[in-house]
Amino acid sequence: MAARNLTKACIALIFNKVHCSSNGGRDNGFGNNYVWAGSLESGMQIAVNHKKPVMVIIHKSWCSACKNLKPKFANSSEIQSLSQHFVMVNLLDEEEPKNNKFAPDGTYIPRILFISPKGAIDHDIYNEEGSSQHKYFYSRPEQIAKAMRKVIDKYKNEQFDV
Template identity: 85%
Template sequence: MAAGNIMKAFFTLIFDKVHCSSLSGRDNGFGNNYIWAGSLESGLQIATHHNKPVMVIIHKSWCSACKNLKPKFATSSEIQSLSKHFVMVNLVDEEEPKNSSFAPDGSYIPRILFVSPKGSVDHDIYNEEGSSQYKYFYSRPEQIAKSMRKVLEKYKHEQFDE
């Protein structure tokens, strides 16, 4: 019995280390004060394991709107504070997912989408102050923070790790 408990504790430790080691993503200009998942796949695994929603930023290195958003995002204390309740995923250039659920109303950039703790893209959370044609385009940190708060409110019945 004791040996079984030791093995279970060992595998739990290894499993947690594997999940947490995936948190080594690049900030790509969106701020090194955030903890970025290394990839969309690892972000989704971490989210499921820790029961947290995911914020996915899809952008291109050559995009002027993306370049404009980066310093605003990077220095937003409100987004930084809210980000502790999310798994943050930052996808640039070829890392953009091919799955159409990540381009619900087109493949413009930048796009910010939210994924439920269970792993499905939540198309109900979008920039309500933005364009009806480009619902997942955000140009100001206040818009992003508003959507982040909506996500946390929507999934508040879920238990989030601190």
């Protein structure tokens, strides 16, 4: 427990040094045990500076599937453990980017996208157990953790020229 709190404090310190936005770190119901970037822009900056992949959750306040996912995500010790390898971003309602690249197969919600440490959306990482029409929709923490492990494995041996 103490080690987890120390790790969270160190990560928070790193995030603050990169200047997350002043409202930084809102969990929007996905769990205050995670270190959340204040915005997509600050998350991308942190990712490039620290050579970490980004996990982006796009959701809406009125969405029942989003509401169902939030407590499962928030209480997943596996996702919490894996999250230390990511810059975590969650975008609520109007924070959703208007750029179509954040909706590679539609604007359904929730969507979870992974972005490489170089800043490109990784279309190879999706819910392999889900729908072929809604590849970035996840309903269970196990599905998310599986994708996170795949991202970690994919990028752990790569050297990034920033």
